[in-house]
Structure formats: structure tokens, C-alpha cells
Amino acid sequence: MGDPLRVLPAGTSRPDLKEPEPRRALRGRAADCYHPRPGEHQEAGIKGMRVKRPTSFDIAELAGVSQSTVSRALRNDAMVSEDTRQRVAQAARLLNYKVDVNARNLRSQKTNTLALLLYEDPVTSQSLINPFFLSMLSSITKASARRGYDLLISFQQSSDDWSADYAASKRADGLIFLGYGDYLRYVDKISRLDEVSTAFVTWGPVVPGQPGHFIGSDNVHGAREGVRHLIARGRRRIAFLGDISEHCPEFRDRYRGYVEALGEAGLPVIEALYADAAASEEVGHQAILDLIDREGPIDAVFGACDLLAIGAMNGLRERSLRVPEDVAVVGFDDIVAAPFTSPPLTTLRQDTAAAGELLVENLLRLIEGRPIETTQIATSLVVRGSCGGL
Amino acid sequence: MGDPLRVLPAGTSRPDLKEPEPRRALRGRAADCYHPRPGEHQEAGIKGMRVKRPTSFDIAELAGVSQSTVSRALRNDAMVSEDTRQRVAQAARLLNYKVDVNARNLRSQKTNTLALLLYEDPVTSQSLINPFFLSMLSSITKASARRGYDLLISFQQSSDDWSADYAASKRADGLIFLGYGDYLRYVDKISRLDEVSTAFVTWGPVVPGQPGHFIGSDNVHGAREGVRHLIARGRRRIAFLGDISEHCPEFRDRYRGYVEALGEAGLPVIEALYADAAASEEVGHQAILDLIDREGPIDAVFGACDLLAIGAMNGLRERSLRVPEDVAVVGFDDIVAAPFTSPPLTTLRQDTAAAGELLVENLLRLIEGRPIETTQIATSLVVRGSCGGL
DNA sequence: AACACTTCTGAAACCAGTTTCAATGCATAT
DNA sequence: ATATGCATTGAAACTGGTTTCAGAAGTGTT
Structure with a gap:
């Protein structure tokens, strides 16, 4: 030829x-x-x-x-x-x-790149070692790759090193915010993004008034399911572990689910069985000790996150209480450590694959001006040993 | 004014x-x-x-x-x-x-961006849920941010979707490869990077002949320290869990450390106490059962990674062997789950902060044509409960 | 006073693509 | 045969910076 x-x-x-x-x-x-x-x-x-x-x-x-x-x-x-x-x-x-993507981007005014901003919790610094974020990361990367987008990543440490410049300097077409618990401290800056019409999505609880950008698990529903499960196994004095201040909107939603489940079953919400606790093993450990010493026997603990639930189990063991015989425990997240605790932790799995997919999908919709449909992800109860059998 | x-x-x-x-x-x-x-x-x-x-x-x-x-x-x-x-x-x-970074990059022929390529182990798919990588990621991000570089990230799934194009299309000035265990399957492609003079560094064991680009923990030394610790506590029949084929050069190095520690103490290397095992909890679980059933009593296990050590502990419990009283266990990595196992796992911590720093530092040295000095990171023994006290 | 030497500045070239616009060729409609 | 329409194509404008080059202003030397 x-x-x-x-x-x-x-x-x-x-x-x-x-x-x-x-x-x-x-x-x-x-x-x-x-x-x-x-x-x-x-x-x-x-x-x-x-x-x-x-x-x-x-x-x-x-x-x-x-x-x-x-x-x-x-x-x-x-x-x-x-x-x-x-x-x-x-x-x-x-x-x-x-x-040469630089030449292409320069002329076309498009970068085909998304930026992922990962915020650390300045108090606990836990978000970085929380495996939950690795799977989020993985799914976000894959979702954007599948759509032909590159992903820039940046771990934000203080609210000072603000990276909206990723969009302003035309490094990325849109931003994805990821953080654990208290991210409201940078929401004031986020709102400014709307002013400069920068596309962005945020992982976390839905913030009233700006439904489109905020994507998260259905925390209320998930927590309700977990507590229902405990109630169905005969537990009545169920403690709730987690900070429900405005710093942790997700935990607040999970508390709502807890309250709803109790209400459905006609059980009273006992104020004293709530323990304020930031997301870490140590805090959960101490909180459950204080609660038991103060309020006497309980028969179950619902932890607003797995780390709290794990801390609670360690505290219970310290008081010679058996899990799940004496006290059943349920967590939230399904981190990698969950199946390795003893007994293995029953928990609500957040569907990170779906979450990453939805974050990217919605961000691209915002970029392209298409309407957003879904903003919530369903959770699923993973029953292991800590809640007292199937 | x-x-x-x-x-x-x-x-x-x-x-x-x-x-x-x-x-x-x-x-x-x-x-x-x-x-x-x-x-x-x-x-x-x-x-x-x-x-x-x-x-x-x-x-x-x-x-x-x-x-x-x-x-x-x-x-x-x-x-x-x-x-x-x-x-x-x-x-x-x-x-x-x-x-406008695109205009800047176009003219200056520099991107001020590094690309991180994270490889999944196609067999176990474990690397993604391994928290070890999240801390590596975090430290790499911070190290590059500190030097004014952006970081592009890509999870590679098969060896097919090769991303040397990151450099070829001028998206990044250099590449960082990260992967668990068997990454030799893409080394043939990596070597091609030298031909097109693309700067890159790889996390893992040092590959003979290309010392400059390959950066890793001192696996031999770390394992030796862990096994020494067991020997010092009177353990004699120490099993080794881990795949030491060419697929896992890191595990192979850790096995060398194990052999060296035994040699120092004048103990024989008992072939039968070695169990081939890929990096996962399930495999470690099964492997230790087989080994015990086949070889009879042992008094310690050295796991080539924490997941294997955790699996082993679960297997030992199944045979009613107490950890650490009957069998002491030491792992490698220090993943987040390690302190939460019961008993908490003694393990060799890989200094991810130093590792990320060194990867970025060396990559920039390659980009700028400066000589590379260090290529290995020291590990440190974290003593918890599983090895039988301090 | 003439000269060399810095230090600072502006004009224009340059990077490597995408996008606009006009022109061409060819098929179909009139 | 001529007008119309459409698919293709090339030339040139355009993107927004960095870099080169040469010139101007100011200083120091002889």
C-alpha cells in the first residue's frame, strides 16, 4: 500500500x-x-x-x-x-x-480540570487519617476521569490559604469541597464564589437556601435506621454520642434521625443520654465513661461516627460491660477499621462511590448550566457483631 | 494621600x-x-x-x-x-x-504542577482502602504546596490507561508513582519515561540500576528491628506472613530483615514457618490457620503488613490462642486500624510525612537537574499490646 | 566632557493551540 | 444553465501571559 x-x-x-x-x-x-x-x-x-x-x-x-x-x-x-x-x-x-493543553486551555477558556479542596478539621486533624476520605477521593477521581476531566487536589489546612484562585487563575473549571464536621467556618468564603460565578459543590449536610451546591448522605434517614435496628432488638436506653452544635451539621442531622426513631417507637428522648463529643476515638472513650458514671446503666450506644463508636466500645470494656450482650453499639461511616474491631462494628455505610459520582456529575451540571436533580445519597446499614446479632 | x-x-x-x-x-x-x-x-x-x-x-x-x-x-x-x-x-x-496560568505555562514551558499516579493492586484492590495511602497523599500534597506546586491526581486502574501523557501534554512537570506491592507490572512503561526525559519518582523498594528515581522505606532495617523485638521478648518460633515473590519487592525486603534478625540471634530460619500471603486481612487469617495446623505451635507472627497481622490475630483467636500471651504479633505500616485492634497492634510505622517530603523534593531535584542524595526513609517501631508488653 | 556600565523599561516576538470568517468545490434545486 | 445550499478547508485573528532585545536614564571613571 x-x-x-x-x-x-x-x-x-x-x-x-x-x-x-x-x-x-x-x-x-x-x-x-x-x-x-x-x-x-x-x-x-x-x-x-x-x-x-x-x-x-x-x-x-x-x-x-x-x-x-x-x-x-x-x-x-x-x-x-x-x-x-x-x-x-x-x-x-x-x-x-x-x-499542549496550555495552548488549548488558553484559547478555549476551558481547562477540563476540577479542583478538590480537602479541609482538615483544625481541632482533631482527624479528617486526614479518616479512611472515609480516601474512598471519597478515589471515587471522585474516577468519576472525573471517566468524564475526561483531570483532578487537582489540595489539602487546606487553615482557612487562610484559600484556593478559589484555582478557578480565578483558570486552573480549574470547578471546585469540590470536602471536609469532616465543621466546615461552616469557610462557608462565608464559599458564598463569595457565587458572586464571581465559580462553579462548586460541597460534600456535607445540605445548607438551607443553597440546595444545589450542597451534596451529602441522607444522615437523618441513616441514623433513624440504625436506631430502629437497636430498638427492634429490645434496646431502650440508647445513648447518643456526638457534637450536635452548628459546628457539626452532619451530626446534628444524625441526632434528628435518632430522635425520630425513638419517637416512632413511643420511647422518650432522655436528654441525659446525649453526650457532646467531637469526632475522635479518645473523646468517645471519655464521653461514654462520664455518661455511664453519671446516668447509670444503658443498653445501647449510637455513635455519630465510627471513631466515636469505637471509643465507646473501648470505654465500655474498661467498665467491664460486654458488647453487645450488655450494651449494643452502632456507628456511622463504615471506615476500614470497622470490621476489625472486636466485636466487629455495626454501622451505617456511606456510599462513597455514589457520592463521588454525584459530586462530579452535579459540578459538571453547574459548569454547563444544566439543572441539578439529586443532592442526597442513601446510606445502608451494615450489620456486624456489635449490635447483638442479625 | x-x-x-x-x-x-x-x-x-x-x-x-x-x-x-x-x-x-x-x-x-x-x-x-x-x-x-x-x-x-x-x-x-x-x-x-x-x-x-x-x-x-x-x-x-x-x-x-x-x-x-x-x-x-x-x-x-x-x-x-x-x-x-x-x-x-x-x-x-x-x-x-x-x-492566567495557561498563558503563563504556554509561554514559559513550565506548569508548576506535579502529577500523582496512584496504582491499585488489581488483585486485592486493597490499596485504595489502605489508610497508609491517605497519609502519603496528604504529605505529598502538602510538600508540593509548600514548594508552590499544584498536584494533579489520578487513580490508575489497569496498566492500560497510562498517564505519561500528563507530562507529554504539558499538564505536569513531573510524575510521582504510588502503589502497593506489585508495581513491577508497569515498570516497563516507567523505563520509557527516561527515554522521553520525563522526570518521575516512585514509591516502593529501590530497583537496582535506577536508584535515583526509586524512593522507599528502609524495609530490611524495619523488619529486622521488629523481629529483634520479638526475639528479645523470648520468642523463638516466629512465623513470617507475606508474599515474597517478585510481585512484592517490599515484602521481600521485609523478609530479608526477618532472616537477618534470626541470624544475628543465632536462630535457624525455619522454612516451614514462612507463609505466602497477599496483602489482605482474609488471606492473613487463612494463612495462619493453615500454618498452625501444619506446623504446630508458634510463639510469634511477623506480618509483612498490618492487614496480614490483623488477619493473623483473628485466626489465632479462632484457634483459642491468646495474643500476646501465647503468640506475639507484630505488623508493618501502622495503619489507623492498628491502635483499635484488640490487643492494639505493635507495628513498624512508615514515616509518611518524611516520605512525601522526600518524593517531592527528589522529583524537583530531577526536574531542575540537581543531584539526588537520600532515597530511603527510616521506619520506627510502635510498641502496643500485641507483642507482649514493652 | 567623553566614555563605559548598570539599572530599568517598553515594543514586539513568541508560545501552540482554537475560533472566526471567507472561499472553494460540489450537489441539488430552479 | 444558473442559483442555492452545504460540507470542507485555509488564512488569519485571537487567547494572555513570558522573554528577547534594544534603548533610555542614571552613575562612576578617566
Whole structure:
């Protein structure tokens, strides 16, 4: 088969250019100094001898078309004949051509990149070691990759190093906020994003008045299911562990679910069985000790997160109370450690795969101006040993 | 105080430009259609009415200098007077100017971005839920942020979706590879990176012949320390759990440490006390059962990773063997679950903070052509309950 | 006073693509 | 045969910075 790349289409080699054409001439020179062959990268390692990357002009020359046609062909623009597209594709493959995303982004005013801002809890610094975020991360990465988007990631430590600049400096088309518990401290900055019309989504509880951007698990429903499960197994004095101040809107929702489940069953909500506790093992440990010493026997604990539930189990063991015989325990999150505790922890799994998918989906909807439909993710009860059998 | 921005320096308003100057004229127009005032973002939300971002030309006009001077001033280029720098900075602040990184990258041929490629173990898919990687991720992010680099992240699932294109398409200046256990399957592709002179570093065991790029914990030393600790507590029949085939070079190194510690103490290496096991709780569980049933009593287990050690503890409990009284257990990694097992797991902590720092540091050294010095990170023994007291 | 040497600045080239616009060729409608 | 329409294509404008180059202003030397 003859080389189709050498067959120049009629009308291409027009000889009627007489004037110097300074701009074009300079651009064209790039092509002249590039002599690539597949597999001849030997000099690449030699310092300062780096071979020049091929540009779309090189592809154009090789394929016998104009540079703009190369651009169209490689983007599968509609207005290119199948024959041309093939020739360009082959030339690009031959020279091992890769678009320069900076040039592309500059002109098209699009980056095809999302930025993920991960906020640490400045108090506990727990969010970073919370495996929950690794699976969120994984699913977000995959969801954006599947849609052809790159993902920039940034761990935010204080509210000072604010990274809305990711959008302002055209590094990313949209932002994803992720954080555990108290993220309201940066919401004031988030609201400013609306003013500069920067697309963003946030993981966490739905904030009233801005439903579209805020995506989270159905915490109320999940907690209700967990507490129902305890009640169905005959537990009556069920303690709730978790900070329900405005710092932890998610925990507050889970407390609502707890209250609702009790109400359904006609059980009283005993104020004294609530223990304020930040999300960490140590805090949960101490909180349950205080609660038992103060209020006497309980027969179950609902932890607003797994770390609290695990801390509670350790505290119970310290008071020689057996889990689940004496006290049943249910957590929330289903972190990796959950199946490894003894007994294994019954908990409400947050569907991180669906969550990541929804965050990205909704962010792209915002970017493209399409309407948002779903904003909540269902949780599922994972029954293990700590709640007293199936 | 008068507005310094209006004081044009002499010689700036030169009136001797008569010719049309097509290029400049078009560029200048951008400045004319932008009328910003701090806090007047009202129209920003209205569709299609988006206010045009300020460019460096706008800053130049406001500051009464040329656009190239603006560029220099904002980058703290040496060749700008303090007075000019101040004026430019003030103008930029006033218009809330942010550089367009795409334009910057395009011209400077630098992205100020690193790409992190996280590989899943296709067999166990464990690496994603392994909290070890979250802390690696966190430290890598922080290390690159500290140096002014953005971080692109990508979870690689199969060896097919190869992302050297991150560098080829000028998205990133360098690559960081992260993966658990068997990553040799993509090393053939990694070696190709050298050919195209793409800077990269890899987390894992040092691969002979390419010392500079490969960074990892001192696995031999760490394992030796752990096994020494067991020996010092009187243990003699110490099992080793872990796959030491070429698929897991790290485990292989840890096995070497195990053998060395035994040798130092004059203990024989009993072939039968080695159990091949991939990195997961289930596999460790089964492996220890088989080993006990086959070889009879042991008094200690060294797990090549924490998940294996945890699995082993569960298996031992199933055979009614007490940890640490009957069998002492030591793991490797120090994952978050480690302190929550019962008894809490003694293990070798990998210093992820130092590791992330070193990966980024070395990658930048490669990018800038500076020599690399360190390639190994020390581990530290974390003594908890599972090894039989301090 | 003439000269060299910095230090600072502006004009224009440059990076490598996308997008606009006008032109071409060809098929179909009149 | 001519007008109309459409699919393709190329030339040139355009994106918003950085970098080169040359010139101006100011200082020090002889």
C-alpha cells in the first residue's frame, strides 16, 4: 500500500504566495527544525539537546493539510471529512504528537480540570487519617476521569490559604469541597464564589437556601435506621454520642434521625443520654465513661461516627460491660477499621462511590448550566457483631 | 494621600505613535471594555453577562506602565524598581487580578504542577482502602504546596490507561508513582519515561540500576528491628506472613530483615514457618490457620503488613490462642486500624510525612537537574499490646 | 566632557493551540 | 444553465501571559 500521507489533495500546494508573510514564516520554521522518527529519542537524555516536541504545524505539513484542519480533526470536530481525519490521525501517531493543553486551555477558556479542596478539621486533624476520605477521593477521581476531566487536589489546612484562585487563575473549571464536621467556618468564603460565578459543590449536610451546591448522605434517614435496628432488638436506653452544635451539621442531622426513631417507637428522648463529643476515638472513650458514671446503666450506644463508636466500645470494656450482650453499639461511616474491631462494628455505610459520582456529575451540571436533580445519597446499614446479632 | 496610580512617570505617555499598529490596537481594546470596581460583581450571575476578567494590560494601564513591566513586577523579577513594583501590586489588588496560568505555562514551558499516579493492586484492590495511602497523599500534597506546586491526581486502574501523557501534554512537570506491592507490572512503561526525559519518582523498594528515581522505606532495617523485638521478648518460633515473590519487592525486603534478625540471634530460619500471603486481612487469617495446623505451635507472627497481622490475630483467636500471651504479633505500616485492634497492634510505622517530603523534593531535584542524595526513609517501631508488653 | 556600565523599561516576538470568517468545490434545486 | 445550499478547508485573528532585545536614564571613571 502506498503512503497516503504523501498524496496531497489538489489545491493545497497553492504557489500564489509572494509577500513575506512574517508571522506565518516564523511559525513554519518550527516544523523545519524538527526531524522526528519513531524510536529515535537517543539524544533526549543529553542535557540541552532535548528534541523539540512536534506541534500541530508539523502534523499539518506531514498530513498535507492546514494547521487549523489538524486542530479540528484531532478534536473530532464535525466539519472534517473522514479521509482527512484519518490522514491527520496517522500523522499524529507517527510523530507521537500530544496537544499542549496550555495552548488549548488558553484559547478555549476551558481547562477540563476540577479542583478538590480537602479541609482538615483544625481541632482533631482527624479528617486526614479518616479512611472515609480516601474512598471519597478515589471515587471522585474516577468519576472525573471517566468524564475526561483531570483532578487537582489540595489539602487546606487553615482557612487562610484559600484556593478559589484555582478557578480565578483558570486552573480549574470547578471546585469540590470536602471536609469532616465543621466546615461552616469557610462557608462565608464559599458564598463569595457565587458572586464571581465559580462553579462548586460541597460534600456535607445540605445548607438551607443553597440546595444545589450542597451534596451529602441522607444522615437523618441513616441514623433513624440504625436506631430502629437497636430498638427492634429490645434496646431502650440508647445513648447518643456526638457534637450536635452548628459546628457539626452532619451530626446534628444524625441526632434528628435518632430522635425520630425513638419517637416512632413511643420511647422518650432522655436528654441525659446525649453526650457532646467531637469526632475522635479518645473523646468517645471519655464521653461514654462520664455518661455511664453519671446516668447509670444503658443498653445501647449510637455513635455519630465510627471513631466515636469505637471509643465507646473501648470505654465500655474498661467498665467491664460486654458488647453487645450488655450494651449494643452502632456507628456511622463504615471506615476500614470497622470490621476489625472486636466485636466487629455495626454501622451505617456511606456510599462513597455514589457520592463521588454525584459530586462530579452535579459540578459538571453547574459548569454547563444544566439543572441539578439529586443532592442526597442513601446510606445502608451494615450489620456486624456489635449490635447483638442479625 | 494622592492616588499614586495616576502619577504617570515621565516618558510614558509618548505621543509619537502614528501608524495603526493593528496587533497592539486589538489587544488594547480588551482594556477598554473592562470597567471594574471592587465589589461590583452584581452582573456576574446573569447568564452571558459575565464580566471580563482583567488582563495584565488592564493592570498596565491603571499603573501607568507597560504590560511587560507588569509581568515582571508580579513575578518579583529582579529588574523592576521598588516604586514600580508597588504601583503594579496595588493596581493588581484593586482589579482583583489573577494571572492566567495557561498563558503563563504556554509561554514559559513550565506548569508548576506535579502529577500523582496512584496504582491499585488489581488483585486485592486493597490499596485504595489502605489508610497508609491517605497519609502519603496528604504529605505529598502538602510538600508540593509548600514548594508552590499544584498536584494533579489520578487513580490508575489497569496498566492500560497510562498517564505519561500528563507530562507529554504539558499538564505536569513531573510524575510521582504510588502503589502497593506489585508495581513491577508497569515498570516497563516507567523505563520509557527516561527515554522521553520525563522526570518521575516512585514509591516502593529501590530497583537496582535506577536508584535515583526509586524512593522507599528502609524495609530490611524495619523488619529486622521488629523481629529483634520479638526475639528479645523470648520468642523463638516466629512465623513470617507475606508474599515474597517478585510481585512484592517490599515484602521481600521485609523478609530479608526477618532472616537477618534470626541470624544475628543465632536462630535457624525455619522454612516451614514462612507463609505466602497477599496483602489482605482474609488471606492473613487463612494463612495462619493453615500454618498452625501444619506446623504446630508458634510463639510469634511477623506480618509483612498490618492487614496480614490483623488477619493473623483473628485466626489465632479462632484457634483459642491468646495474643500476646501465647503468640506475639507484630505488623508493618501502622495503619489507623492498628491502635483499635484488640490487643492494639505493635507495628513498624512508615514515616509518611518524611516520605512525601522526600518524593517531592527528589522529583524537583530531577526536574531542575540537581543531584539526588537520600532515597530511603527510616521506619520506627510502635510498641502496643500485641507483642507482649514493652 | 567623553566614555563605559548598570539599572530599568517598553515594543514586539513568541508560545501552540482554537475560533472566526471567507472561499472553494460540489450537489441539488430552479 | 444558473442559483442555492452545504460540507470542507485555509488564512488569519485571537487567547494572555513570558522573554528577547534594544534603548533610555542614571552613575562612576578617566
